[in-house]
Amino acid sequence: MSTTKQAYSDEALAIHARDVSFDWTDVPTEYIPGHPYATHFWNVMHLVLPEGERAMADVLGRALPQIDDPRLAEELVGFIGQEETHASSHESFRIHLQENGFDIPKIMRLMEFLMDQVFGDHGLKGRAGEAWFHERLGIYAAAEHFTATVGEWLLDNRTFDEIGVDPTMLDLLRWHGAEEMEHRNVAYDVFQYVDGSYARRVRTALLASGGLLALWLYTSSWMYANDPNVKGSKWAWPIAFVKDTRRGLMPGLKFIFKEIPQYLRPGFHPSQMGPIDKAVRYLAQSPAASGL
Amino acid sequence: MATMTSERSSEPSRGLRALARGAQAYSALFAASSAAPYLSRSKPVRRTGFDLELVIDAVTREVDDVVSFTLRRPDGESLPAWVPGAHLDVFLPSGAQRQYSLCGDPADRTSYRIAVRRIDEGGGGSLAMHRLSQGDVLTVRGPRNAFTFIDVESYLFVAGGIGITPILPMVREAARRGASWKLVYVGRSLATMPFLSELRSLGGGQLELRPDDEFGVPDVADLLLRADEGAAIYVCGPTPLIDAARVLQPTLNPTGSLHSERFSAPPVVGGRPFEVHLARTGVTVPVGAEESALAAIRREVPGVRYSCQQGFCGSCKHAVLKGDVEHRDTKLRPAERDDSMLICVSRAAGDSLTIDL
Numbered sequence: 001m002s003t004t005k006q007a008y009s010d011e012a013l014a015i016h017a018r019d020v021s022f023d024w025t026d027v028p029t030e031y032i033p034g035h036p037y038a039t040h041f042w043n044v045m046h047l048v049l050p051e052g053e054r055a056m057a058d059v060l061g062r063a064l065p066q067i068d069d070p071r072l073a074e075e076l077v078g079f080i081g082q083e084e085t086h087a088s089s090h091e092s093f094r095i096h097l098q099e100n101g102f103d104i105p106k107i108m109r110l111m112e113f114l115m116d117q118v119f120g121d122h123g124l125k126g127r128a129g130e131a132w133f134h135e136r137l138g139i140y141a142a143a144e145h146f147t148a149t150v151g152e153w154l155l156d157n158r159t160f161d162e163i164g165v166d167p168t169m170l171d172l173l174r175w176h177g178a179e180e181m182e183h184r185n186v187a188y189d190v191f192q193y194v195d196g197s198y199a200r201r202v203r204t205a206l207l208a209s210g211g212l213l214a215l216w217l218y219t220s221s222w223m224y225a226n227d228p229n230v231k232g233s234k235w236a237w238p239i240a241f242v243k244d245t246r247r248g249l250m251p252g253l254k255f256i257f258k259e260i261p262q263y264l265r266p267g268f269h270p271s272q273m274g275p276i277d278k279a280v281r282y283l284a285q286s287p288a289a290s291g292l
Numbered sequence: 293m294a295t296m297t298s299e300r301s302s303e304p305s306r307g308l309r310a311l312a313r314g315a316q317a318y319s320a321l322f323a324a325s326s327a328a329p330y331l332s333r334s335k336p337v338r339r340t341g342f343d344l345e346l347v348i349d350a351v352t353r354e355v356d357d358v359v360s361f362t363l364r365r366p367d368g369e370s371l372p373a374w375v376p377g378a379h380l381d382v383f384l385p386s387g388a389q390r391q392y393s394l395c396g397d398p399a400d401r402t403s404y405r406i407a408v409r410r411i412d413e414g415g416g417g418s419l420a421m422h423r424l425s426q427g428d429v430l431t432v433r434g435p436r437n438a439f440t441f442i443d444v445e446s447y448l449f450v451a452g453g454i455g456i457t458p459i460l461p462m463v464r465e466a467a468r469r470g471a472s473w474k475l476v477y478v479g480r481s482l483a484t485m486p487f488l489s490e491l492r493s494l495g496g497g498q499l500e501l502r503p504d505d506e507f508g509v510p511d512v513a514d515l516l517l518r519a520d521e522g523a524a525i526y527v528c529g530p531t532p533l534i535d536a537a538r539v540l541q542p543t544l545n546p547t548g549s550l551h552s553e554r555f556s557a558p559p560v561v562g563g564r565p566f567e568v569h570l571a572r573t574g575v576t577v578p579v580g581a582e583e584s585a586l587a588a589i590r591r592e593v594p595g596v597r598y599s600c601q602q603g604f605c606g607s608c609k610h611a612v613l614k615g616d617v618e619h620r621d622t623k624l625r626p627a628e629r630d631d632s633m634l635i636c637v638s639r640a641a642g643d644s645l646t647i648d649l
Contacts, residue, residue, distance in 0.1 A: 007341035011374040014438035016554055019604040019622070057607070065595025070433065071342035080607045081599025088606065088623075113304050117312035122319045132323035134332070192337040200332035203322070277442035281524070284549035290538070 004196070012071050013276075015078030015183050017085045020288040022172055024096040031166035036230050037240030038249035040223035042173065044216050046094045047104060047223070050087040051111040055119060056140045056187070057083040063137065063190050072189055079186040082179045089172060103226070107219055114215075134195040138204030141191040145205075145263045146212060148184035148270065150251060151177030155278045159248035167287075175286045181279035185270040198266060205263050209256055217241075341372065348428045349403065354486035358454065359422060360395065360407040363430065370401040376461035377439030377526075377553070380406060382421070383431040390417040393458035393528075393553075394435060395487070398465065404435070407486060409454040439553040441465060441526070448519035449475040450537065452529020453485070458553065459528050460487055463494055473497035476515050478529070481505040512536040513544065522547040557601035557636075560584055566640035570649045571613055585635040585645075593649065596635075603637035610635055615645035 032039045057080045067073045098104060119139070124132045154177035160170055191201070225234035245252040262268065283289050304312075322328055346363040353359050365371060379393045396405030408421040424430070441462045449466075451459040456477060466473040474497055479485035481503045491499055500518075502510060516537060519525050525548055527537045534552045541550040560582050568585050569576045570592065579588040586598050586608055599607035603621030611632050619629050620637040635647070 002335055004335065004337045006337060006339050008339050008372050010372050011378045011435040011437050012342065013440065014436050014554065016438070017600040017605040017607075019600070019602065061597045061607075064597065069339050069342065072339065077599050079599075080597060081605035084599065084605045084607050109304075110308070113308055113312070117304075117308075118315040122316060122323075124319060124323055128319075128324035128328070131328050131332070132319050134334070135319070135323055189337075189339075193339075194336065195332070196335040196337050197332040198335070200322075203332070207318075275443070277440075277444075280440045280442050280551075281444070281549050284524075284551045287542070290542070290550065 008071065012075065013182065015075050015082065015186065017078065017081030018175075018179075018283075018289045020085060020089060020175060022089060022092060022168055022288055024093055024168065027093075027096065027166050027168050029097060029100050029102065030229070031169040032160070032249060033164055035163075035244050035247070035249055036227055037220070037224050037237055038244040038247075040220045040227065041216070041241075041244070041250045042169075043097070043223055044219045045173070045176070046090040046097065047107045048111055048215060048219055050091045050094070051115050052143075053083045053087040055115050056143070057087075059133070059136050059140060060187060060190055062133065063194050067190070067193060069193065072186075072193055075183070075186045076190060079183045082183055086176050086179070089176070093169075093172070102223075104223075107222065110219075134191075134197075135200065135204060137187070137191040137194055138197075138200045139208045139211075141187040141201070142205040142208035142263060143212060144180070144184065144187040145270065146209070146256070146259060147180040148273070149255075149259050151180035151184075151279070152273075153177075153251045153255070155181070155282055157248065163249075171286055171288050174282055175289045178279035178282040178286070178289075181276045182283070184273065184276075188270050202264055205260060209260055213253075213256060343431065343433050344371070346404070346430050346432055348424060348426055348430060351424070351426055354407060355484055357410040357484070358407055358486045359410075360405055360486075361421075361424065361430075362396070363404045363406070363432070364402060366429075368402065371404060372435060373401065374398055374404075374435040375437055376441040376465050377458050377551075378435040378437040379439075379458070379553075380404065380435055381433040382406070383433070384417060384420045386416070386420060388415070388417055388420075390421070393439075395457040395460050398461055407454070407457050439526075439528070439551065442524060442551075443469070444471070444522075444524045446472040446520040446523040447474070448516070448523050448525045449473065450515050450525065450527045450529065450533070451475065451477045452533050453479050455527075455529035455533075456485070456487055456491075457528075459526060460490065462526055463491065463497070467494040467496045470496060472520065474500065474518050476500045476502055476510075476518060478502045478504065478510050478515075478533075513540050516540055516544050519545050519548055521545060524549050524551060526551045528553060563639055566642070567644040568635075568640070569614075569644065569646040571646055572649055576644075579639070584637060585639060589635060589649070596649065598636055601636045603634050606634065608635045609633070611648035613646040613648055616641035617645065 030036055030039050060076060061080055064073065064076055067076065119136065122132060154173050221237040224230060224237045244250055322331055347366050348361050349364045350362040351359055374394055376398060379391045382390050382392055384390060392406035392408060394404055395407050396403060408418050410422050411418045439458055447466050449459045449463055463473060463475050477485060482501065512533060516525065525541065527534050537550055563581045565581045566579050567576050568579055568589065573593060575592050577588045577592050579585050589596055597607055599605045604623050606623045609632050617633045618639045618641045619633065621634040623634060
């Protein structure tokens with residue numbers, strides 16, 4: 001094992017959780033008006049991400065005692081709190097969905113099964129347990145690359161404003177997206193610190209991309225098919241997917257295929273993805289997060 | 293989980309079971325097999341240089357009670373780059389730690405400048421800083437930025453007193469970019485306001501000096517109205533100034549953005565000392581009246597999970613096995629308070645607690 005030592009050549013960005021809260025009382029369940037599929041596409045964040053983000057915060061948190069670098073350690077501490085607040089904020093909307101008659105336990109059981117049986121520790125101990133821990137760090141690092149790029153997509157999107165997406169929901173999505181941009185390097189740097197294997201990075205990136213895509217499409221299509229307000233065929237979701245993507249309400253499949261090669265470059269680092277000014281600006285404007 | 297109320301299916305579907313078997317096979321190959329180390333050769337990347345030893349190259353009296361320090365590496369090599377708004381943690385000889393904004397020029401890669409106002413009735417940090425002289429060595433951590441300067445077309449800067457320190461490099465950068473900028477600089481009197489001549493030498497924008505002894509105490513709404521529509525407004529100064537600006541900004545300039553520096557966790561108030569017993573670790577940790585349980589526990593268990601240190605994120609939730617808790621968080625639901633606590637803010641109601649850690 002060869003360790004690379006590099007001195008930091010630029011400032012750190014302070015990463016802190018923000019004490020946000022969202023009032024869902026008057027928020028319609030179809031918060032992208034007239035677009036039930038797109039609404040269910042973003043519902044995946046409320047349904048699936050809380051468990052995923054908590055599991056990620058847990059796995060990354062296990063790396064904390066190993067990290068000797070005070071900068072990465074403090075970034076990781078901030079990251080954990082941001083992920084926790086993302087999870088509980090999305091969960092609060094999930095409860096709102098449940099209160100409005102959506103039967104979502106099936107999705108919850110799916111997530112519980114995935115987190116336990118697929119992404120869990122597989123009962124591995126010792127060297128194998130450590131290697132599996134590294135593998136999972138790789139998966140989360142790749143997933144965080146996607147959340148950061150989707151975060152940027154959410155901040156750039158203007159269609160949402162044009163068609164009148166519910167402002168509280170839009171704030172949740174963009175606040176989350178902005179913090180994902182803000183902490184985009186952390187999971188990657190933790191993976192590089194603990195492991196840094198290029199083969200592992202490539203493998204876990206492909207796995208994370210395929211897995212996220214499958215989980216996202218499965219969950220959103222299931223919600224769409226089980227939405228009593230959707231008229232017509234339950235299985236017409238691919239048509240709705242294409243339509244809503246063209247309308248600019250979701251990033252399309254092209255998006256994922258554009259992002260993978262970037263992440264797979266041997267010299268990749270999240271800081272190369274450009275300035276995060278739009279995230280800083282949004283966090284200073286967000287009704288839920290500004291001033292925190 | 294609140295949503296797990298309806299019936300559980302007895303068996304996961306065939307598809308899910310296949311997925312789980314696939315995952316097991318994957319970890320068997322890439323983690324547990326004898327080939328695993330060859331399939332992923334670890335090549336960790338370790339970064340260094342967040343903590344720096346810097347030598348004081350110059351001490352300059354800016355106004356009566358403000359001195360600035362120019363810091364360099366002993367070997368004269370270049371320092372980490374920074375963006376206006378960045379600060380350094382300075383470790384004082386006493387072991388205390390203070391944060392000071394960088395107020396020099398980000399284009400100068402070989403030196404940092406910080407400025408410190410002497411506060412006689414403060415915690416002593418500024419007095420210790422004022423005793424330093426040229427040639428002394430300071431241990432610093434950073435730079436770190438919690439007040440990032442972003443690139444927009446129009447800015448309003450509002451600085452109060454020593455709050456000019458992060459703002460000064462912002463104004464310089466805005467002037468360099470040719471952006472539209474206005475600075476309102478408030479203070480007790482002109483004689484107490486540092487960096488006036490540097491500010492006067494910057495072109496392209498509007499500098500408004502507004503000492504209280506000439507103009508009276510400023511009306512914050514009036515100051516904010518100087519911003520163009522959609523401007524980025526950077527405010528640094530006394531807490532009441534920042535708080536008022538935060539409240540007023542959304543209605544005064546809805547397309548603009550208000551930026552203020554984010555500070556770390558507030559100190560413990562009204563705490564009593566107690567003991568916390570860590571059941572799994574098997575140690576008992578004394579917690580002082582002025583520290584959090586988390587701070588005390590971290591001395592024994594440095595890797596313990598935490599984050600916000602203000603009792604809202606929930607990262608440091610632990611099960612309580614014995615003892616009553618004085619809950620000071622804003623996160624836990626009433627049912628959770630019966631058997632768990634957030635160790636970053638909550639304390640023992642009595643003399644001791646036992647937690648599952």
